[in-house]
Structure formats: C-alpha cells, structure tokens
Amino acid sequence: MREISKKLIHLSLDEEGRVVDEKVREVLESLRANPPREHKLLLHLYLDHVKRELSKGVAIVEFAGKPDDEAIESLKQELSRQYGRSIEVELRENPDLLVGIRVKVGDDVYEDSAATRLRPLARALS
C-alpha cells in the first residue's frame, strides 16, 4: 500500500517536483473510477505524502515583531536557493517567541528568538 501511495505521489508532481492541483485531481478521479482494495487507507497514505510534499515548498515564518517586506523577500530568495526549488512564504504571528523569528521548511526549523535562547536557562534552573 505504501509503495502504491508513493507511486501516486510521483504522478502528482511536476518537473520541478511541486505538487500540482490538476494532477492530484486526475489521481483521485482515477482512483474513484477503479477503486483499489483498502481505498480509504490508500487515500490516507496519499494525503500524508501530499502534505509532506506541500510542506517542502512552503516556509512557515513565525515572528514576534513583524519583519519588513524586504527581509521576507530576501528570506524567500535565500530559502529557494538553498533548497533548489521555489519556496512560498506563509507568515504567522507567534508572541511565544518573545522576540525573533522561526522559519519551518518541511522538517527543518531555523530559529533565532529570545524563547529559544532562554530555553537552556529554564532547563538549568529546573
């Protein structure tokens, strides 16, 4: 089942490795027309893969104190260069950071915030 779901995700990507809505729709239609055994489980696995692929192309930028547009644009360019694919930026305010920024691309997290720096101190005092 995992192997099939992996093949489905390959069918959903374009040449640059991005998930394309149209291709996902085609995969779903094809599955609906010829429902496989354990259709629901396969769809769940497919969903997990799609989510994972989508998260690779999006940088979730959390901040406490909004960065200016220029900084965001430069961040976008730097991340796209580093990961070798176009990265979209999604901004979210997070007051828990106190001061600073946290960027999440896929499983990778880059963080420079007061909250991270205070964490070892809190651990040492606990």
Next chain:
Amino acid sequence: MSNITELIKKEIESLSTDATRTNVGRITTLADGVARVDGLSKVMFNEMVEFPDNVFGIALNLEEDSVGCVILGDASRLKEGDEVQTTGRLLSVPVGMGLLGRVVDAIGRPIDEKGPIDSSENYPVERIAPGIIPRQSVDQPLQTGIMAIDSMIPIGRGQRELIIGDRSTGKTTIAIDTIINQAKINKLGEESGDPDFRPVYSIYVAVGQKNSNIARTIKALENNGAMDYVTVVAAPAADNPANQYLAPYAGCAMGEWFLRNGRDALIVYDDLSKHAVAYRQISLILKRPSGREAYPGDVFYLHSRLLERSARLNKDSGNGSLTALPIIETQMGDVAGYIPTNVISITDGQIFLETDLFNKGIRPAVSVGLSVSRVGSAAQIKAYKKVSGKVKLQLAQFRELAAFSQFESDLDAATKAQLGRGARIVEMFKQGVYSPVPVSVQTGVMWAMENNFFDTIDVSRITAAVESLKEYFTGSGKEVVQKIHEEGNLTESIEEDLRRSVEDWKRSFA
C-alpha cells in the same frame, strides 16, 4: 543566591547569537513509552530527541516515513501531535570519580538525594568496544573473596565471568561479596601507601529488580563500608523498559571511564535476563520482526556489544581494565535456554549455581562441574595456584565416587580417603554471606587441607574448624599470612612457618 546569579550569568555568556537549526517531527502514535514520530528526516540512529516539557527520548527505529523513539522519563504529559526535535547529541551519562558512592538512574541522574553529581565529563552510552591492538591478555587477579570461586574458577581483571542460576540461588550475593572484597582490598591497599597498588572500583547495575531488593543491596554495601568505591545504576521494575534497556550501557560507560583512564573497574549487570526482556518489549512495540521466544533478531548483539566493552588494555593504552560479572537467571536450571546460551558463548566462563546444592546447605551453591573460567587461571597468584591446583580434580573424583559411598564398608582405604577429602573440601568451601576472605588467608586454609591437617577432624566439624583457622590467621597467625601476601609465593621458609602455625592452631582447636 550568588550561585544562582552566577549560573544565570554563565548561561547568558554561553548564549550564541547564531540562529539554531533543528529538524522536527510530530508524534503520530504514543504507546507504552514508545512514540512514533512523523518527520525527523535528518535524525541520527540513537540520537537524543527532545519532546515538550523537557522530556527526552532516543531514536531507535529509522523507517522510511516515520521514526520510532523510546521515551526516557514521564511520557504521561505527551500527546499525539506534539512537536519533537533533534538535539544533535547521542545519549551521554556523567562519568568520573564523582560518581563513586552515588546511586543514579539509567541516564546518570542522581536518585539518592545527595545533591548533584560532581562530574565534568560525559561519555556516550553506546560506544564501540576496544579493538584488538589495545588489548592485552588477562594476567592480574580479581579476587572475589569466595574460596570456591578464587580456588577453582579464578577471575582476572578484564574478564567477563557469567554468574548463572535459578532464582534464589545466591547470584547477587556472589556479586555483592566480590564488590565488598574489592572495597576491603582497596582500603588495605590505600592504607599501605604502596604506589603500585591499583584499586578496583565497582559499578552495580540493577535491571528490572524490585526497589526493595535494590535498597537491600545498597544497605549491604553501606553496612560493609563498600559504598565509597561503588556506583549503583538503578533501573527498577517500576521504571519504563527504555530505562531498563539503557541502564547496562550507562553503567558500562561509567566503567569505561576507569578503563580509559588507566584504572581498574568491576561492573555487575544484575541481571541480563530482565534486560533482554525489556529489549524484547521495546522491540515488539516498535514492531520489529520477532524471532525465537519473541526476542528480536539482534538480541545476541544486544549483549555481545555490551560485554565486548569489558577488556584489559595494554600499557600503551593506559593499562586499565573493566571486568564484567553479568548475571543470568535460568528457569528450572535450564542453561540451554536462548538468552543463557547466548551469554555463555559471549563470556569467558561461568559460575553455575545449583538449587539442589543451595537447599542442601552448600552455600555458595557453585556447581563445580558446570562452572569454568577460561582465562582467569593465568591471573592467579603463584602461592594460591600451588595449593588450589588439585582441588577441582579432587572434587570431581569425589563426585564420581560419591555414588558408591553408601557401600563404604566395602571400599578400599584409598577410595575412602578420596571420599573423605572430597567431603571435607565441600565443607571447607561453605561460606557465609558478605564475609569475603582475603586470598592470603584462603591460601593458608587450602594449604592446611592439602597437607592433611583436616583429615583427623570429623566432617561435621570442618566448617567450624575452617572458621577457627581463618580467625587464627587474622589473629596470632597473621604474620605468616602477611608473608604470603607480600611474597605472593609459597617459599620453603613460608611453608615451614605455615606448618608451625597450623600445628599451633590445631592444638588449640583440638
């Protein structure tokens, strides 16, 4: 107060100004102390991962789209969806002299309410065992203080000697006696001021035991003044299986510090049967394929990689040693079980304890036929080797002839003498708990046995006679024992002194 401000200042100084990069994932399932995590694509095998609320875990299963992590500590506050992040560190424990006299848990945190551990160094719990080049063969004795063992199954520094037997046959007692004996030798050595004296420090790892048993062991060590030279690593039955799985490796890392710093250490794994069971539990929850008796395929490697870390290093590598006394509990005396045979094949010999002997009052209940030490005899001191050389053979002959002993009236004098000698040796080896005997005293007693001084004493009085002779050697006969200790050999003059002393004792005993 000033300590706290200093601590905060230190932390502020150590704060880096660079952004941190970590790899994260999310808990998808959580059960029995094991979390399955989605993400963590860059996690390393055996890397420590951080869960919320200062809970740590270890990444043990790196699969294609998920990671299986065992949780160290309280998993009750964690929930599905919680973020997990890599730390870039392998699990390490504090090591060094500061651990002596302390009781710690499987990851080296103190649990004896004696404050923080005074240690500036950490060693990873998993480490590759020393290779061929830095090793040296075993040539220094590690005396247990138990006559039956030191004479017939001698142990050397750097050896791995398995203690195996059913429940309640005295396995832990042998290990504790050995630790107490090391402490006694250490104290005497330190008092003597001998610059060449090499103390043996001990680590006792309790895996899957009842808390009351661990407390009793610690009490016994304290009462016998041994705790100053001992570190206890406790992963009791109430601990999660991850801690029980890790405890032997953590204890081994603490022992390795002595090994790598040119010192001698002894480590007791009590016991590896429960360790294997804890590992089986983790493996089954991690959905690893199970094999014989539902143990995972790498259960042999589990113990071989642990026990291979015990070694004697050569002079170029610091001359340190780590001796291991793993303990295995058998079921109904079955030494052919899966885990017992694995550990027997890994170790350099075994001390097999028999329930029947224990119930007959022969304690320690060492089965001479099934026990063996493959390398230890090279480490015996000359004096002791001289007097104990024939004992194993005499006992073997005794056992063979014992079947005929019921027809004693029909036996010839030589056979009767062999039977008598065997019965007296069996009585001589009976020894109380927590009362190890110095090897020089053992040599004196064995010499008396080999030179027929006990032959005229009735078998039923041999134990009392041996006790009396031991007392004599620590009192008015201590000069000759001291000479044996200093010379390490039975010279003609020492033998003459020994004869005079034993004759003197025998007059008073009679």
